[in-house]
Amino acid sequence: MSVDIKSLDQERIRRFSESRKEPQWMTELRIQAFEKAAQLPWPKVEKMRIQRWPLQVVQPSGGIQEEAFDAAVLAAYKQDMPWLDDAAPNLLVQENGTTRFVRMDEELKRQGVILSGLTEALQEHEALVREHFMNAADVEENRFTALHAGLWNGGLFVYVPRNVEVQLPLQYLSYFTGQGNGCYPHVLIVADENSSLTVVENSVSHAAASGVHIGVTEVHVKRGARVRYVSVHLLHEGVVDVSYRRAHVDQDGRMEWVLGEMNDGHTLAENDSLLRENGASSVSRLIAIGTGKQQSNYQSRNRHIGQHTTSEIFSRGVTRDASWLIMDGVTKIDKGARRADGRQEQKVMMLSEQSRGDANPILYIDENDVQAGHAAGIGQVNPEQLYYLMSRGISKKEAERLIIMGFLEPVVSRIPVEGIRQQLLTVIERKLQA
Amino acid sequence: MSIPILSIRDFRVKVEDTEILKGVTLEVKGGEVHAIMGPNGTGKSTLAAALMGHPKYEVTGGSVTLNGEDLLAMDVAERSRAGLFLAMQYPSEVSGVTNADFLRAAINARRDENDQISLIKFIRKLEEKMNLLEMDPSFAHRYLNEGFSGGEKKRNEILQMLMLEPQIAILDEVDSGLDIDALKVVAKGVNSMRGEKTGFLIITHYQRLLNYIRPDFVHVMMQGKIVRSGGPELAEQLEAQGYDWLKEELGIVDETVGQNV
Numbered sequence: 001m002s003v004d005i006k007s008l009d010q011e012r013i014r015r016f017s018e019s020r021k022e023p024q025w026m027t028e029l030r031i032q033a034f035e036k037a038a039q040l041p042w043p044k045v046e047k048m049r050i051q052r053w054p055l056q057v058v059q060p061s062g063g064i065q066e067e068a069f070d071a072a073v074l075a076a077y078k079q080d081m082p083w084l085d086d087a088a089p090n091l092l093v094q095e096n097g098t099t100r101f102v103r104m105d106e107e108l109k110r111q112g113v114i115l116s117g118l119t120e121a122l123q124e125h126e127a128l129v130r131e132h133f134m135n136a137a138d139v140e141e142n143r144f145t146a147l148h149a150g151l152w153n154g155g156l157f158v159y160v161p162r163n164v165e166v167q168l169p170l171q172y173l174s175y176f177t178g179q180g181n182g183c184y185p186h187v188l189i190v191a192d193e194n195s196s197l198t199v200v201e202n203s204v205s206h207a208a209a210s211g212v213h214i215g216v217t218e219v220h221v222k223r224g225a226r227v228r229y230v231s232v233h234l235l236h237e238g239v240v241d242v243s244y245r246r247a248h249v250d251q252d253g254r255m256e257w258v259l260g261e262m263n264d265g266h267t268l269a270e271n272d273s274l275l276r277e278n279g280a281s282s283v284s285r286l287i288a289i290g291t292g293k294q295q296s297n298y299q300s301r302n303r304h305i306g307q308h309t310t311s312e313i314f315s316r317g318v319t320r321d322a323s324w325l326i327m328d329g330v331t332k333i334d335k336g337a338r339r340a341d342g343r344q345e346q347k348v349m350m351l352s353e354q355s356r357g358d359a360n361p362i363l364y365i366d367e368n369d370v371q372a373g374h375a376a377g378i379g380q381v382n383p384e385q386l387y388y389l390m391s392r393g394i395s396k397k398e399a400e401r402l403i404i405m406g407f408l409e410p411v412v413s414r415i416p417v418e419g420i421r422q423q424l425l426t427v428i429e430r431k432l433q434a
Numbered sequence: 435m436s437i438p439i440l441s442i443r444d445f446r447v448k449v450e451d452t453e454i455l456k457g458v459t460l461e462v463k464g465g466e467v468h469a470i471m472g473p474n475g476t477g478k479s480t481l482a483a484a485l486m487g488h489p490k491y492e493v494t495g496g497s498v499t500l501n502g503e504d505l506l507a508m509d510v511a512e513r514s515r516a517g518l519f520l521a522m523q524y525p526s527e528v529s530g531v532t533n534a535d536f537l538r539a540a541i542n543a544r545r546d547e548n549d550q551i552s553l554i555k556f557i558r559k560l561e562e563k564m565n566l567l568e569m570d571p572s573f574a575h576r577y578l579n580e581g582f583s584g585g586e587k588k589r590n591e592i593l594q595m596l597m598l599e600p601q602i603a604i605l606d607e608v609d610s611g612l613d614i615d616a617l618k619v620v621a622k623g624v625n626s627m628r629g630e631k632t633g634f635l636i637i638t639h640y641q642r643l644l645n646y647i648r649p650d651f652v653h654v655m656m657q658g659k660i661v662r663s664g665g666p667e668l669a670e671q672l673e674a675q676g677y678d679w680l681k682e683e684l685g686i687v688d689e690t691v692g693q694n695v
Binding site: 382383387389390393395396403405408410 | 527
């Protein structure tokens with residue numbers, strides 16, 4: 001195992017926390033989590049031996065941005081990421097966890113909406129952060145979650161007050177640079193009762209970047225609120241990406257995950273929705289492409305506790321080269337969750353002989369009065385579809401491309417920011433080029 | 435442009451280990467409408483699919499040329515670009531690809547890379563043809579055949595034919611499952627293309643389509659061969675009297691070939 005925890009110790013973590021002027025409780029939370037990490041097991045991932053991935057757990061980078069934000073910063077980032085929507089009214093940009101730019105619509109500010117770096121939010125909205133931080137996610141779930149809680153070094157805080165509907169997406173760009181870095185972004189979203197919002201998170205690395213990226217996203221969907229969380233990950237081969245995404249959904253709340261997993265490096269990603277009160281619902285849509293020798297594992301889970309709760313999982317994977325991609329869906333319906341309805345569908349298209357794709361629908365149902373359905377499929381490009389498109393003069397290569405793009409379309413079309421959608425398409429095209 | 439000619443000579447085809455076509459010879463020229471009739475399982479649809487190059491069918495003998503070019507040496511896409519079109523009996527559904535995007539790709543596939551159709555021209559043509567076929571404009575943005583009814587799929591096949599303007603168009607049971615109004619619309623689409631530039635090969639069980647698209651030649655297939663050819667009066671006779679008289683005349687007991695393919 002290549003985890004290098006020795007270079008870290010309590011004292012360093014304390015100094016890191018203090019340098020960021022964090023409250024005492026956070027410093028203590030970090031130290032305790034870090035101590036636990038050493039005793040906790042790695043997450044249990046079926047079949048895949050993630051312990052063999054290059055997991056250099058290193059000192060988190062970044063401090064607090066002292067200088068004033070100005071638009072010149074954006075121009076520099078736009079050089080690296082031409083798709084960056086630098087005119088977006090609601091935008092937060094971080095590099096290695098340090099906030100470099102933030103802008104929010106004045107009207108939203110007046111309505112009490114908060115869009116801030118998490119580090120900054122800890123100063124200005126401490127009570128809100130304290131109430132929700134590592135609450136939907138569990139510090140002690142496994143070694144990754146504990147390491148993250150100990151080492152988190154940036155991220156996003158969003159709060160939308162009761163009855164406020166935010167129309168335009170709140171955009172968060174997280175940029176990973178440097179070699180051998182550790183980036184541990186934490187996204188914390190609190191949607192108060194009957195509010196609605198869309199957050200679009202785009203995690204990108206510089207082409208030469210390497211290291212580990214262990215992120216946690218927590219979404220608190222209060223009564224009647226609706227949250228759409230869109231995440232597009234475009235991390236390069238040298239970066240191992242681990243994402244734990246957790247939502248707590250209260251009565252009649254609705255959570256929607258839209259996930260474009262387009263990393264080149266090893267990836268472990270989970271999105272869970274806990275439907276803990278009556279009428280709560282969750283929809284998860286995920287696409288991923290495995291290339292090269294990439295190993296990736298995507299888990300989408302819904303747990304039904306409340307009555308009349310509904311959930312849907314829709315995952316699409318494509319494998320090329322010698323990649324290995326696992327896509328699991330887990331629907332758990334607790335005793336008492338009457339009239340719950342859980343559906344899932346996973347499909348993996350394998351484009352090469354050497355690649356491997358697994359799709360596993362898993363249902364645990366402890367209540368009789370429910371509906372549940374699942375479908376899973378693994379296959380190649382459908383030859384009848386190929387024949388049909390070719391019979392109209394479209395070349396085999398172009399026909400395959402159309403079929404694969406169509407296969408991924410249900411997620412691509414749901415990315416609400418034009419630039420990010422186009423960049424996602426560009427990366428998909430690159431990954432599919434032979 | 436000279437008049438297109440599809441020339442089929444002693445065409446033999448097998449599926450897995452069963453020979454289905456046992457020497458079909460036929461010539462279709464621009465301006466002509468040929469109807470191929472015959473009971474189920476006699477090889478009519480195999481002829482259509484094998485001409486288009488469906489991978490399931492293996493050609494075991496004979497030749498097929500389009501304007502003198504060897505059609506059998508081309509892959510499926512090349513056959514289409516050479517001018518062949520097949521309106522399929524069971525067209526595939528392709529999720530996530532809109533009808534309009536698909537059609538534009540198909541049109542551009544037969545044009546030079548530096549001479550792709552402009553969006554405006556494309557949309558104008560698409561609207562015109564959809565209008566002719568009385569199709570709701572929303573069909574342009576729906577996923578290719580996904581959730582279409584049987585009749586909608588058939589109309590969509592004819593739409594593709596009108597957009598691609600083939601030299602030789604094969605219609606494989608385009609009338610099956612259509613009510614009379616839909617049938618008239620399909621016939622209107624086909625008739626709008628009649629002329630020297632296009633030859634038609636229409637495969638059908640029933641004579642009723644031929645009330646709306648009057649054929650110049652009628653052929654009957656049995657046991658994987660064309661057993662009788664004639665003019666439109668042959669179709670009328672078959673409609674009135676069925677196939678038994680012909681089987682008797684030819685001494686055929688079982689007209690099918692293979693396992694009801």
